[in-house]
Amino acid sequence: MIAGVVVAKNPEEAVKIIKGYDADLYEIRVDAMENVGELEILKPFADSLIFTVRSGKEGGIRSISPQTRLAIYEKVLRLRPAYVDVELNSAIASKVIKLAREFGARVILSIHESHGTPSSEKLRGFVELAKSKGADIAKIVCMANSLHDNLRVLELYEEYRNIISFCMGPLGKISRVISALFAPFTYASLTLKTAPGQLSVQEMRDLMRRLGYEG
DSSP states (O other): OEEEEEOOSSHHHHHHHHHHSOOSEEEEEGGGOSOOTTGGGGGGGGGGEEEEOOOGGGTOSSOOOHHHHHHHHHHHHTTOOSEEEEETTOTTHHHHHHHHHHHTOEEEEEEEESSOOOOHHHHHHHHHHHHHTTOSEEEEEEEOSSHHHHHHHHHHHHHOSSEEEEEESGGGHHHHHHHTTTSSOEEEESSSOOSTTOOBHHHHHHHHHHTTOOO
8 A cells, every 4th residue: 555645734735635646545744734723624534544743853844842743643633543653752652652542543653764774683673662662553764875775674574564664765765665565555755755765656556566566
């Protein structure tokens, strides 16, 4: 499955993007929004939505205080989305997990290493920590500075289930495609790319089709 990343100024624009594209899931980057007052209009799409309010330290588009981020997470969880994504090392992670359990949403605990790819031991440590904190899915995203970096993130699929693990950057494109064969879903751009090396939904579908994978 493919999650299209929705970058919109407000919920109304997000709805237009969702209606205009064919993805299996839609990650709503609330940190990109200038106005979150009408998030309720996204409720009809809740079963296919992933909400994240990304922190500035891990690639957030706007700088938002932890208190405001937590308030937004509580607001979106009342819509009962499929998933919420919060950073593994965030100070608000435990509170978001607790709220998610109350509203029946699954939790993605994510980490974004924007400067490189850690050792295999450290990558496994990320997954183990995410699982211990109650993640339904552990998401590990690193920057590829060499082709070998792709191998380290992809090796995680040999040991773990319910993970999403791939590399960013031009050298990381191969891991994005291969991860789609093993992960519950992968990410692709709709209108704007939110990470270096990100493929569009159509590009990802075409590549997956060529590999004989129609999931």
